[in-house]
Amino acid sequence: MSIENKIINIISDKLGIDENEVVPDASFINDLGADSLDLVELIMTMEEEFDIEISDDEAEKLVTVNDVITYVNKIA
Amino acid sequence: MSDNKKQTIVVTGGSRGIGRAICLDFASPNTHVYFNYLSSSTSADETRDLIDKAGGSSTAIKVNITSDTEVNDFFRYIKEHTGKIDVLVNNAGITKDGLIVRMKESDWDNVIDTNLKGAFLCSKAALKTMIRQHYGSIINISSLVGVSGNAGQANYVASKAGLIGLTKAIAKEVASRNITVNAVAPGYIDSDMTENLSDKLKAELIKQIPLGRVGTPQEVAHVVRFLASKNSRYITGQVINVNGGIYI
Numbered sequence: 640m641s642i643e644n645k646i647i648n649i650i651s652d653k654l655g656i657d658e659n660e661v662v663p664d665a666s667f668i669n670d671l672g673a674d675s676l677d678l679v680e681l682i683m684t685m686e687e688e689f690d691i692e693i694s695d696d697e698a699e700k701l702v703t704v705n706d707v708i709t710y711v712n713k714i715a
Numbered sequence: 716m717s718d719n720k721k722q723t724i725v726v727t728g729g730s731r732g733i734g735r736a737i738c739l740d741f742a743s744p745n746t747h748v749y750f751n752y753l754s755s756s757t758s759a760d761e762t763r764d765l766i767d768k769a770g771g772s773s774t775a776i777k778v779n780i781t782s783d784t785e786v787n788d789f790f791r792y793i794k795e796h797t798g799k800i801d802v803l804v805n806n807a808g809i810t811k812d813g814l815i816v817r818m819k820e821s822d823w824d825n826v827i828d829t830n831l832k833g834a835f836l837c838s839k840a841a842l843k844t845m846i847r848q849h850y851g852s853i854i855n856i857s858s859l860v861g862v863s864g865n866a867g868q869a870n871y872v873a874s875k876a877g878l879i880g881l882t883k884a885i886a887k888e889v890a891s892r893n894i895t896v897n898a899v900a901p902g903y904i905d906s907d908m909t910e911n912l913s914d915k916l917k918a919e920l921i922k923q924i925p926l927g928r929v930g931t932p933q934e935v936a937h938v939v940r941f942l943a944s945k946n947s948r949y950i951t952g953q954v955i956n957v958n959g960g961i962y963i
Contacts, residue, residue, distance in 0.1 A: 676892060680847055 642689070642715060643708050649688060650704060653681055663705035671704075681707075689715040721772075723797040724943070725790075726750040727780055727837055728807025730758035732906035733856065736932030737804055738762055740940045742771025749793050751778035751807070780807055780833035790840035799848055802943040803841040805834035805878070806856040808871075810908060815869045823870045830874035831881070838885060842894070851894040852943045855882050856935075859902040859958045875900075879954055886952030895951040897942045902958025903929045925960030 640648070651658040654671055667673040667681070682698045685691070685707065691714055693701075701707050724741045728734040729750025738748050739762070748766060752759040752775060759775040766773040774796075778789045793800060808830045811822035834855055845851030860868055861875025879898050886896040903909060903920055909929070912920070921928060935957050941947050942955070956962060 674891070676846060676889070683843060683847060 642712055645688065646685070646708050646711060647704070649684055650681065650707075653677065653684060661704055663703065663708070665704050666702055667704070668702075685711060691715055720745075721797070722746045722801040723793065723799055724748045724802045724804070725793060725800060725837070725841065726804045726806055727778075727833065728752070729775070730755055730762050732908060733901065733904060733932045733935050734804075734806040735762045735765070736936040737806060737939050738773065739765055739769055740933065740936035741802075741943075742766040742769035742773070744770055746771055747797065748773040749776070749789075750774075751776050751780065751789060753777065753779060753807070780837055781828040783836055786833075786836040786840050790837075790844070794844055800841050800844045801851060803837060803845075803851070803853045804856065804939055804943070805837055805853065807833055808856065808858075808874075808908075810868065810871050812867050812871065814867055818869060826870035827874050827877070830871070831877040834878055834881060838881070838896075842885070842889060845894050846889060846892050849892050849894075851892075852947075853882075853885065853894070853896040854939050854942045855879075855896070855898045856939075857882070857898040857900040857954060859900055859956070859962055862900055862954065862956065863962045882954070883952045890951055893948075895942070895948065897947075897950060897952065898954045899935060899938050899942070900954050900956045900958065901930060901935045902956070902961045904932055904935060905929050906932055923961055924958075925963075928959065930957060930959055 647658055647661045650661045654673055654677060656671060665671055667678055682693050686693055689711055701710060722745060724746050726734055726738050726748060729738040730752035738750050741748050763773050763775050776789060779785050809826055811826050813822060838853055855878045857878045858875040860872045861879055865872055882896050882898040938955055938957050
């Protein structure tokens, strides 16, 4: 599974939404119904899944699905 | 029962006093108690032996809970061994009493760091696991004086009142993840912390307690265990006073 597909899979699973809804420019909070704790959980899952560390400062900048895909691709 | 089926209980300051009683109350074949100590490895060993005798199991680790690094290492160790944290009891506490006009800055800092910042750091570390597992209980050991105030203990009172605020804030923050956060406020309890009071002062204090006696560490521990049990899942953000009626 590509990094992108894996990320979409995690987001869909964590937020309980269809993978088709997880489009690149969807905002977690505005479009996908996530709350701030959901975001924290998502980031922690990404860290574990890809064996990376995302600082709080970086995490704040991850607003859309594409932000996460770009970020993880860059450092994983 | 394999280790990952056992409940993971974390107690700070478990080597003596109320902390030891809490560790012992949790001791059972279904739990593994992780507790930290700062100064006395002998007391920690004693607590461990007592837990063993009660049919439980435990791990004691020397951790300075005022250090972010040491706290994170402690919780990483626990996570690696059990993969989960069911219960965190923020019990570790110290006193450095004195009138405020004589209170050294270091006495203020040490008490606030251990009693309040320590609970913040441990809660933060534990919640990273609890939020993902969608359950957990945190119990903060506050104090009667955190509710009522007390002369000569500005630092201790501020830390214990601070714990109540911390309890309420975190309770609201993580309730949606099925995590409960409560505080227990013990009154005068027979423990290391009160053993240095003079007999005269003790007699005076007892006169003010409607139930007419000091409490035991076990009486505090039973309430903590209730707040950690499945029987109390609808209670969060509360302060339970265990004080013989001295403050109603």
